[in-house]
Amino acid sequence: MDSTSNERARDLFMGFSIFTEPMKTEIIEHARSAMEELLKIGTAGHLLWKPQPKDRYDILNQIEYMRQFGQVDSTLNSPTFATYQTEQPASMETPTVALQTEASRDMAFINMSPISIVELLMDVNEWSSAFYNIVSKATIVGTLLGAQGSYNDKLHVMSAELHLPSTTVPIREYYFGRYSKKFSHNIWGIVDISLEKFIPSPxxxxxxxxxxxxxxxxxxxxxxxxxxxxxxxxxSHLDNYFKPLVASTLAFGASRWLNSLNRYGEWLQTLRATTFVADEGVLIPQTGRTSFLKLGDRMMKTFCANVSATADNPWMKITSFHGDSDVKVMIKNNVEDTAMPPGTSAVFTTSVWLEVSPNRLFNFLRHENSRTKWDMLSHRLVIRKVASIPKGENPGNCVSLLRANTSQGKLQIFYLQESYTDSTGSYVVYAPLDESAITAIVKGTNPDRVMILPSGFSILPGRLQGDEDRGTTGSLLTVAFHVFESVTNKSHILPEYIHTMRKVITDTVTSIKDIVQYHNRPNNWMEDSDFLVRF
Known part of the structure; x- marks a missing residue:
C-alpha cells in the first residue's frame, strides 16, 4: 500500500485505540461470532445453498439464510441482521442506493498445506502479492488479538482495495477484521468481517x-x-455489460478467490520443480527457467496493476470507440524503478463485449499462429514458439518465449508471454525483449534487472442482461498496450502520439471483432485451421 494509505491507516488505528475498552472487546466478540457463522454456513447442505447447474459453485439461499441468521422486520418487509449490524455504519458517505447481495461458496483441493495457506492469508504483503489479480492495496491497521509467532486465535484489523482487470469497474475499498482459528489438528478457519460499526469506512x-x-x-x-x-x-455505478458478471458472483465471489489461491499453489509447485517438460526448440537450464517464471509473474502483476480503476491510476478518457467503449490513457513517469525504462511511458486501454466464448477467445489470442491476425506489428512477420514452461494442469497456463522473424528468417524481436485461464477469467500478457535480455535470462540473471512494459488482454465471462437464463455466451475483453514514449519525464504527451496509439488499439479491437464475427457465421469456423486449433 502507498505511504499516504499507510499514514491514513495508522492515524485511524490511533484514533480508535483511544477507546481500547470496551471497543476492543466488542470487535473481538464480533470476529468470533463471525467465525461461528462461517463454520455453520461453510459446512451447510443444500437447504442453505443452491448449486448452479452449469458451474461448480453454490449461491446462498437468502430466505433460508434470513431464517437461520437474521430476523425479518415486518414493518419494512426486509431482513435485518442484528448480530452484525445493530446501528448505522460509521461510513464517510451516506448510502443512497440499496446494496445488492453477492453470496457464493466453492470448494477445491489446493496443493498447499493448511498452515501454508494460513500464513499466506494472515501476512498482508504475501496475501496482496499472491492475489494480485484481485487485491490492489492492502495493509494491517493493527493486531488486536494473538500471540507472537502463532496464528491461532489471531485478529488483524485490515484495509483493502479490490479490483477487476478493467478500468470500467469501480474498485471496492473497505476496513475489516481478519480472524484465524485452529479448530483441531490440520483444520483451520479464517474469517473476514466488516467493521463499519466500529471504524469509519472510506x-x-x-x-x-x-x-x-x-x-x-x-x-x-x-x-x-x-x-x-x-x-x-x-x-448502481456498474456498466451494463459488467452487471451480470458481478451479480453472478464470478467477479468478486468465492470461485475467483479460490481460483487465485489454486493458481498461486500451482505457481509455487512449478517454481520448486526440479524437472521440467522439454522446451519447444531451445534448451534452457533450470536457473534460466526460474528467471523466466519470475519475470512472467512480475509481468502479470504489473499488467493487472495497470488495468485497474484504482485512484493511483490517473486515467484520462480519449474518445468514444464506435459507441461501444472508451479508450483511456494513463501517463507514467519513472525515475527510480529499475524494472521499467526510465522516462515517460503510456498505457492505453479499452474494454468491449464480444459474442464469443471466453475459452475460444483465450486460445485464439494466446496461440502464436494467430498473432499476425491481430498484432499490427507482426503482420509481415513469422511467429514461432521456441520455449514453453507449463504452470499447472491446464495446457493454456504457461510462460512462453515467442520469436518473431522476417520472411527471410532474420530475427526482429522476442516476446515473453504468459497465459492463464480459469472459470472466472483469463489473461494473455506479453512484453517485447531483445536478444541480449533473453540471453541474460537464459543464464539465470536476476529477472528484476530486466526492464519490461507489459501489454495484453484480460477476458472475463460476459452475458448480457436478460440473457442469463438463455445461455448466451460472451466475453468482456480488456485490451491494454503499455508503450515507451520518451527518456525524459513529461506531464503530458503529444496529441499526435495519442492519436496514433488510439488508432493502434482501436484497429486491434476491430481486427479481433471482425475475426469473431466471421467465425460466428454458420460453418465458417470450420474453414480456418488456425482459429480452430486448440479450441
Whole structure:
C-alpha cells in the first residue's frame, strides 16, 4: 500500500485505540461470532445453498439464510441482521442506493498445506502479492488479538482495495477484521468481517458479512478448502455489460478467490520443480527457467496493476470507440524503478463485449499462429514458439518465449508471454525483449534487472442482461498496450502520439471483432485451421 494509505491507516488505528475498552472487546466478540457463522454456513447442505447447474459453485439461499441468521422486520418487509449490524455504519458517505447481495461458496483441493495457506492469508504483503489479480492495496491497521509467532486465535484489523482487470469497474475499498482459528489438528478457519460499526469506512459501497475459508489437511499434504464470500455491494455505478458478471458472483465471489489461491499453489509447485517438460526448440537450464517464471509473474502483476480503476491510476478518457467503449490513457513517469525504462511511458486501454466464448477467445489470442491476425506489428512477420514452461494442469497456463522473424528468417524481436485461464477469467500478457535480455535470462540473471512494459488482454465471462437464463455466451475483453514514449519525464504527451496509439488499439479491437464475427457465421469456423486449433 502507498505511504499516504499507510499514514491514513495508522492515524485511524490511533484514533480508535483511544477507546481500547470496551471497543476492543466488542470487535473481538464480533470476529468470533463471525467465525461461528462461517463454520455453520461453510459446512451447510443444500437447504442453505443452491448449486448452479452449469458451474461448480453454490449461491446462498437468502430466505433460508434470513431464517437461520437474521430476523425479518415486518414493518419494512426486509431482513435485518442484528448480530452484525445493530446501528448505522460509521461510513464517510451516506448510502443512497440499496446494496445488492453477492453470496457464493466453492470448494477445491489446493496443493498447499493448511498452515501454508494460513500464513499466506494472515501476512498482508504475501496475501496482496499472491492475489494480485484481485487485491490492489492492502495493509494491517493493527493486531488486536494473538500471540507472537502463532496464528491461532489471531485478529488483524485490515484495509483493502479490490479490483477487476478493467478500468470500467469501480474498485471496492473497505476496513475489516481478519480472524484465524485452529479448530483441531490440520483444520483451520479464517474469517473476514466488516467493521463499519466500529471504524469509519472510506466508502459506503461494500459491507462484508462473515466470509472466508475453512481449511482441512489431507493425507497427501494438500488441503481441502471451502471458501465462502458474502457481501452486500453497490451495483448502481456498474456498466451494463459488467452487471451480470458481478451479480453472478464470478467477479468478486468465492470461485475467483479460490481460483487465485489454486493458481498461486500451482505457481509455487512449478517454481520448486526440479524437472521440467522439454522446451519447444531451445534448451534452457533450470536457473534460466526460474528467471523466466519470475519475470512472467512480475509481468502479470504489473499488467493487472495497470488495468485497474484504482485512484493511483490517473486515467484520462480519449474518445468514444464506435459507441461501444472508451479508450483511456494513463501517463507514467519513472525515475527510480529499475524494472521499467526510465522516462515517460503510456498505457492505453479499452474494454468491449464480444459474442464469443471466453475459452475460444483465450486460445485464439494466446496461440502464436494467430498473432499476425491481430498484432499490427507482426503482420509481415513469422511467429514461432521456441520455449514453453507449463504452470499447472491446464495446457493454456504457461510462460512462453515467442520469436518473431522476417520472411527471410532474420530475427526482429522476442516476446515473453504468459497465459492463464480459469472459470472466472483469463489473461494473455506479453512484453517485447531483445536478444541480449533473453540471453541474460537464459543464464539465470536476476529477472528484476530486466526492464519490461507489459501489454495484453484480460477476458472475463460476459452475458448480457436478460440473457442469463438463455445461455448466451460472451466475453468482456480488456485490451491494454503499455508503450515507451520518451527518456525524459513529461506531464503530458503529444496529441499526435495519442492519436496514433488510439488508432493502434482501436484497429486491434476491430481486427479481433471482425475475426469473431466471421467465425460466428454458420460453418465458417470450420474453414480456418488456425482459429480452430486448440479450441
Amino acid at each position: 466508502t459506503s459501497n461494500l459491507l462484508k458479512r462473515p466470509s472466508g475459508c475453512l481449511i482441512s489437511g489431507m493425507a497427501n499434504g494438500h488441503s481441502k478448502v471451502a471458501w465462502v464470500e458474502h457481501v452486500e455491494a453497490d451495483h
